[in-house]
Amino acid sequence: MVDKIKAKYFGPAKDAELEKRVTGIGGFFFKSKNPKEMVAWYGKYLGLKTDDYGSTFWWKDKEGNDCSTQWSPFADDTTYFAPSEKQFMQNFRVDDLENLLKKLSEEGVTIVGDMESYEYGKFGWILDIEGNKIELWEPIDKVFQ
Template sequence: MSSNNPKRVTGIGGFFFKSKNPEETRNWYNKHLGLNTDNYGASFWWKDNEGKDCMTQWSPFQEDTKYFQPSEKEFMQNFRVENLEWLLDELKKEGVTIVGNMETYDYGKFAWILDPEGNKIELWEPIDEPLK
């Protein structure tokens, strides 16, 4: 990878996992660990090396969610990336399995890949401002 290329992963964007009762799980983490939870889980705000506000999301999903497919695992990682379109092109060249198509929202671009063990990984080129 040339030093002129964007960084691939810049941080953890989120950790998502299956739960029998996401509401009860969110409430437990709120009560016992102090996570400031809402209907989506908990958002952790931090600053990157340039002092920019960044967010990492923690979210329990319903145990029958299809969102993690084709992975059969109970969790999915989300990584923050610098330039998703460039990274997807590089990953395709490297033979990485891409799942579905890139999606764009007010808070960033998303795409999904599989690691060698079939774990689905969400890649997020974030726009953190709309999430505040």
């Protein structure tokens, strides 16, 4: 019975390693009228350890690896969330971005732009069914430590 319920809501069981896609939340980004004041407010009143980009939360995955999640306000007029018109953008951590983008494209998911690589990881973007832009990040966490 439990397996039927799981299958109904989560789809059929699959080999976790073969189907590993998202491994965690990489960040939460949102638009703000004044990002610097917003960062300062969260630092002062909620105790977030902040820098010019917002706040980085450190945690360990189930294998004990150091991982990070970024919280960042962006300027109201940012075009970084485009083509989405929403006030926020999710960022998900992934293991193998290049192959994941290929699979998602084959599955009919809208890919936005080209994959970009930096010293701290690779980035790619997709749209969900409501047009929300989602950033996919294959991180290199050790660069931040």
